[in-house]
Amino acid sequence: MKRISLLGICCILAFTIARAQTDTLPSFVKDSLDNYINRAMQDWEIPGLSLAIVKNGKLVMAKGYGVKEMGGTDKVDENTLFMIGSNSKAFTATALATLDAENKLSLEDKVTKWIPSFKLENKAAGEQAIVRDLLCHRIGFMTFQGDFTYWTSNLTRKEVIEKMSHIKAVYPFRTKWGYTNAAFLTAGEIIPAVTGKSWEDYIKEKIFTPLGMNNSLALSKDFPNAPNKSVPYTLVDGKIARIPYCYIDNLAPAGSIGSSASDMSKWVMMQLGNGKYEGKEVIPQKAIQSIRYPNSIMGNGSTLFNKSNFTLYGLGLELQDYEGKRIVSHTGGVNGYVSSVTMVPSDKLGIVILTNTDQNALYEALKWEILDAYLGLPYRNYSKNYLDYSKGQRNKDLATEKKLIDSIGLKLPTGLPLTAYTGDYSNEVYGKMKVVLENNELRMRFEHHPAMYAKLSALGGNRFYAAFSDPEFGTAVFPFHVENGKVKGVTVKVADFVEYTPYEFSRK
DSSP states (O other): OOOOOOOOOOOOOEEEEOOOOGGGSOHIIIIIHHHHHHHHHHHHTOSEEEEEEEETTEEEEEEEEEBSSTTOOOBOOTTOBEEOGGGGHHHHHHHHHHHHHTTSSOTTSBHHHHOTTOOOSSHHHHHHOBHHHHHTTOSSOOTTTTHHHHTTOSOOHHHHHHHHTTOOOSSOTTSSOOOOHHHHHHHHTHHHHHHSSOHHHHHIIIIIHHHTOTTOBSOGGGGGGOSSBOOOEEEETTEEEEOOOOOOGGGHHHHOOEEOHHHHHHHHHHHHTTTEETTEESSOHHHHHHHTSOOEEEESOOOSSSOOOOEEEOSSSEEEEETTEEEEEEEEEETTEEEEEEEEGGGTEEEEEEESBSSOSHHHHHHHHHHHHHTTOOOOOHHHHHHHHHHHHHHHHHHHHHHHHHHHHTTOOBSSOGGGGOEEEEETTTEEEEEEEETTEEEEEETTEEEEEEEEEEOSBTEEEEEESSGGGOEEEEEEEEETTEEEEEEEOOOTTTOSSOEEEEEO
16 A cells, blocks of 8 residues: 655654664665665655664664644654554564464454354355454455455444455455455454453553554544644645645554654564563464464565565564565555564664655655665665666656546547536445536545545546545545446446455446
8 A cells, every 4th residue: 555656745753763783784784874764754744753773682762753743843752653554564573473373263263253243245155254364365255355445434333343245255264365344343353252342442551552652543533633643744735735634533453553763663672582571471472473474475575685585474474585584574555654664683773763654655765775784685775776767667657647637638528518427326346436527527425434525527438537635545546337327327436545346336
């Protein structure tokens, strides 16, 4: 759920809070890191970034760069909150692995043991699915499948789980990895069934509190009221723009946590300490080992420069070999934020990078730069390489978009009068959608996203250029399906950041 492009920024300054053990830092980190980050933030046009590095059980660096809000002077520090998106998944997996280690449930339990109403469109898969399947993305769904229905919607957690039963899986059960946010929600909802405590209360009590993650928030609804928080940004019409905070608590176990570099460093130290933090066991070692065990094959592995042979998925964590080291990592992306958490258990090294625009790849490039420095590998300037690729891709996207917008300007005639496209539509998974005519302009309004609409501009015939009022849902060409002069349906496609799969809406 990561999109890449360019944005504008000013006032990039570094605010440094470091518990310095500079004698343990590689020369790149000690001497060049600040300049590298400041330059890269300008190149990528990132408002704010926060970074933490831990080594050998100690926080060796925690720094903030840039500002929380463009045009402001309030600087990011090590306690500034960012939404961490899918880095929340490791918290959910750790919680369930802890309950397994305490013999309160088994990761091999069928999901229906704890959530009897759980079903999948593939009846046998729904009956056979176990907790582990939910945590390693192997229930047969394609990556992000169903997320348009759920993402920032008004659906409850219970309704999201029910909606899963209407999705026709792309892959056979347990045959292929497919990243499934709703599966992690379902897994998280097993926690209250076992403990009587909500997912958020359990995470706070069993993880946040014992680790002293005092600034971290489990739910997105609490983020806007936090005193020290960054503001989310994305690209709108080629320019950086502030966007509203997203509310995804209906998918909370998959991505709703807000945290800081300082707090996340404690989480990473505990993970690298096999469950111990400051000499005390917070999480059973068995649970830590469990979430790092490979369960799904993601791919052959690929890095920009150096050798990697595989990428696997544990439980809420990605596993990769890299220069003879085992890398345990994950990334996270929600509206206006992308982040990465990377650990090298053999070297007791951890890297946390948080940013407040979803239009950058620096959160990944920087982690490789720091990782290579610690492993004694040559300087590669990953940021430049990622940026060159991103600019090329962005230019292609802009050229495609320009052609569509130019076509709108030609005012090509539609296949039917605009009123012929209006009416009520439905999709088995999503639910209801309505096409209305407002001020001689067609708009789509969606049942589960009442504050959002898609503006439809004619491209000629029965094709329309759709631009969502929420920029995270993107733009696309929506073809209406016409038979014998009557509209039968329409294909709706949102941005890949939300979901890759198109939706077929039938007209009632």
